[in-house]
Amino acid sequence: MKRNLYEEDHELFREVASEFNVREVAPDYEQWDREHMMDRKVWTAAGEQGLLGLAVPEEFGGAEMPDYRFRAVLDEEFAKANHLAVGLAFHLHDDMVLPHILAYGTDEQKQRWLPDMVSGERVTSIAMTEPGAGSDLRGVRTKAVQDGGDWLISGQKTFIGNGISGDAALVLARTDGSSGRGSSDSFSLFMVDKGEGYTPGRQLDKMGLRASDTTELFFDKVRVPAENLIGGQGQGLxxxxxxxxxxxxxxxxxxxxxxxxxxxxxxxxxxxxxxxxxxxxxxxxxxxxxxxxxxxxxxxxxxxxxxxxxxxxxxxxxxxxxxxxxxxxxxxxxxxxxxxxxxxxxxxxxxxxxxxxxxxxxxxxxxxxxxxxxxxxxxxxxxxx
Ligand SMILES: Cc1cc2nc3c(=O)[nH]c(=O)nc-3n(C[C@H](O)[C@H](O)[C@H](O)COP(=O)(O)OP(=O)(O)OC[C@H]3O[C@@H](n4cnc5c(N)ncnc54)[C@H](O)[C@@H]3O)c2cc1C
Known part of the structure; x- marks a missing residue:
């Protein structure tokens, strides 16, 4: 049966995505798979081709194409080319991190982060899961405490995609000082730059999708400025x-x-x-x-x-x-x-x-x-x- 989801613009975008797979991914994919790590140049190449941050408004450097059919075309092309690990890495950046910044970030935060996320110069991770908390995120123990105008974040995350190769992580942390199973307003989201001090752990040895890196992240009183809190305190979950x-x-x-x-x-x-x-x-x-x-x-x-x-x-x-x-x-x-x-x-x-x-x-x-x-x-x- 013929699908009627896509229009001409999506098919033109498909050609760009297909060429990107042939030119920028195919020659190196096997090596990345062996090394469990993609070359960062794939991100900037994707940025140049306009494949990242599709939903980002023009004023923040994006193409302002929130129509999800474009993202779907990209995923179909990764599947066709058997480059699923690149699809996973882009998914974490574009479907998991980006929507939070678009929905709850201030204009200043958007100006600070989005242009580089669109160009592929700033690669992001989503850091929610911990060794003791996956399905039940109210069990998250990573905590953020206020210190002067900053936050100090301490704790551990695991299974974090782009955690080694990336530059920043959107981190879920407990901000109400509680222990045990938190309440719905115990947690907040922070954008934390790797340069601010979190440390990736070992490369986790996955059974598939091996060209994308997955790791633990360690936070030892990582100092994060108040301007990196996303939206309201206690709203993370x-x-x-x-x-x-x-x-x-x-x-x-x-x-x-x-x-x-x-x-x-x-x-x-x-x-x-x-x-x-x-x-x-x-x-x-x-x-x-x-x-x-x-x-x-x-x-x-x-x-x-x-x-x-x-x-x-x-x-x-x-x-x-x-x-x-x-x-x-x-x-x-x-x-x-x-x-x-x-x-x-x-x-x-x-x-x-x-x-x-x-x-x-x-x-x-x-x-x-x-x-x-x-x-x-x-x-x-x-x-x-
Ligand atoms: C390759 C990979 C990449 C990932 N990437 C990321 C990432 O980038 N960022 C991130 O934050 N996380 C990431 N994750 C974590 C992922 O989201 C969690 O593994 C997942 O949510 C499950 O949590 P868990 O592993 O702690 O399992 P658990 O929550 O411990 O679950 C164990 C089992 O118990 C079952 N279970 C739990 N609760 C219930 C219930 N109420 N009723 C019935 N059964 C239940 C589960 O379904 C499962 O079968 C990744 C995981 C993998 C494997």
């Missing part, structure tokens, strides 16, 4: 909750894009590969598997496309975003598994894109809120809680 739909939509979009790519890859492979004197696609089993997969890919695309439209209209609420993330991220795991199976032993080899996709998508039902948390959010909305 509320802000994070308000911005969750975009982050979850992004994960649904990536899931859908990888599902489509896995299907296309499996069709191409089974047309080429022979066994028992026939092409693998000529076995009825193969066609049955591909029939199921295609129906699921199209259903996922339709659902995600609708969610993108709803987001553009300001209608994607928390429960709707949780449902679409739940559905798409669970579907893509099953789809990549079946497409990998059709590759036989080659599907198990990391040099084959389907093997890398299989490992990459395992993250999608974990980060940005696990599937269990998505079910909880959706279930509560059904029960009217």
């Amino acid at each position: 509320r802000y994070a909750a308000e911005q969750l739909p975009q982050g979850r939509l992004a994960i649904a979009v990536a899931s859908s894009a990888v599902a489509r790519q896995a299907y296309d890859t499996a069709v191409a492979y089974t047309k080429e590969r022979n066994a028992f004197g026939e092409r693998v696609i000529d076995f009825q089993n193969t066609r049955f598997v591909l029939a199921d997969v295609l129906a699921e890919v199209e259903a996922t695309e339709s659902y995600v496309d609708n969610a993108i439209r709803a987001f553009n209209e300001g209608q994607l609420d928390t429960a709707s975003a949780a449902r679409v993330k739940l559905f798409a991220s669970e579907r893509v795991k099953s789809i990549t598994d079946r497409c990998l199976q059709l590759h036989g032993g080659y599907g198990y080899m990391l040099e084959y894109p389907i093997a890398q996709a299989f490992l990459a998508v395992r993250l999608l039902s974990i980060f940005g809120g696990t599937s269990e948390i998505m079910r909880d959010v959706v279930g509560r909305s059904i029960a009217g809680k």
Whole structure:
């Protein structure tokens, strides 16, 4: 079925994104994957091509294109090129950090940070998760205490993408001096520059998406000026909750894009590969598997496309975003598994894109809120809680 989500402008943007993948990513991606680190030049190259900070208003150096279809095109191109780790790194910067600054930052903060985020000279991380607090962010123990006009931040974060390669982190910290499980107004958000003193820990050894760096961050009385508090004190959890739909939509979009790519890859492979004197696609089993997969890919695309439209209209609420993330991220795991199976032993080899996709998508039902948390959010909305 033909999708009717995109218009001419999006297809022109797709060409730019595709060329970017060929020219700036493809030649080095394998090396980045081995080294667990992308070259920072990929960020400035993306900035030059206008691929970062799409939603940023022109007065702060952006293209002022909040239409989420452009971000979706970019994710589809990363999936097609099998450059999913670059997609993850950009997602953290653009879907997780940026919306908080746009929504709650002062004009002075926007002027200070956004132009460099758009140009790729300032790479950012989102630092919420801690060793003892992931799904339940009220357990965050990193604390910020006032000292003169500044804040002193102490604590530890983990699983932080762009944490080694990046320049700054949006940090969730406890600001009410409480201990134990905090309340909804116990936490605040700070933009903290690496130069202000936090220290990345070891490079975490992920099973997939290895070209993007993921690490722990350590804060030992890191002095942060009052001007780096985002929005109001005590509002951190509320802000994070308000911005969750975009982050979850992004994960649904990536899931859908990888599902489509896995299907296309499996069709191409089974047309080429022979066994028992026939092409693998000529076995009825193969066609049955591909029939199921295609129906699921199209259903996922339709659902995600609708969610993108709803987001553009300001209608994607928390429960709707949780449902679409739940559905798409669970579907893509099953789809990549079946497409990998059709590759036989080659599907198990990391040099084959389907093997890398299989490992990459395992993250999608974990980060940005696990599937269990998505079910909880959706279930509560059904029960009217
Ligand atoms: C590769 C990777 C990159 C990441 N990048 C970032 C990042 O850049 N920044 C950041 O801040 N975080 C990041 N994360 C963290 C991610 O968001 C968390 O791992 C995730 O939210 C789950 O938290 P947890 O790992 O502490 O699991 P836990 O919360 O300990 O959950 C363990 C299990 O318990 C289940 N569970 C928890 N609560 C409930 C409940 N109420 N009902 C039923 N089941 C429940 C979970 O679903 C899960 O199955 C990343 C994680 C990974 C793996």
